[in-house]
Amino acid sequence: MRILLIEDNADVRANLAEQLERAGHEVDVALDGRSGLLLALAGDHDVLVLDLGLPRLDGLEVCRKLRAAKGAGPLVLMLTARDTLEDKLEGFAAGADDYLVKPFEGAELLVRLAALARRSTRQDPGVLVVEDLRYDTGTLRVERAGRALALNRVGLRILRELMAASPRVVTRQQLEQVLWDGFSPEGSVLRSHIFALRKAIDLEGLAPLVHTVRGIGYRLAREDQG
């Protein structure tokens, strides 16, 4: 894969670039947010490995500006030392596809990149419909009650599972299998994605469709069904 690594810490940058190259990836590097964004906009990278705390433009801003300019664009894996739910939600809201909390092993980064790449190439044609929610898996367009919704790739992947299974429950393990090949990064990551998905889909004034089945998983349906 063509990877753009945006990281201001010289040691971390050199270490990660070396591991990624050793794993067969092509790696470009940027030392600050602004030059990273310019490279990302000009290039055709498959993945951005993006540090959150960066000089000149922080990771969230880089992600937001990139999504605003390029739409789906490259996959974004965000790196951060801050392990709080709010930070994750902010990252996903800005358009990040996955999250890795520092410190991490190079091997974990490679596993997560491989999972991201698989997810992005797994697309099948067809339209899923549940109630007033419509997802065209070919064009990746999602609409609720005729309004287009913006979801990141992880959100789309989760949505596909939930819609295909609706009104049945999809277990957390099933989602983890699909998203990370069963490798569960941290307990709260899936929850953060579901939170973001629910926020995007269950718009004010519409019947809630995303439901948590405590201790088991999630289901997508009108509450009075199934």
Ligand code: CA
């Ligand atoms: Ca940093």
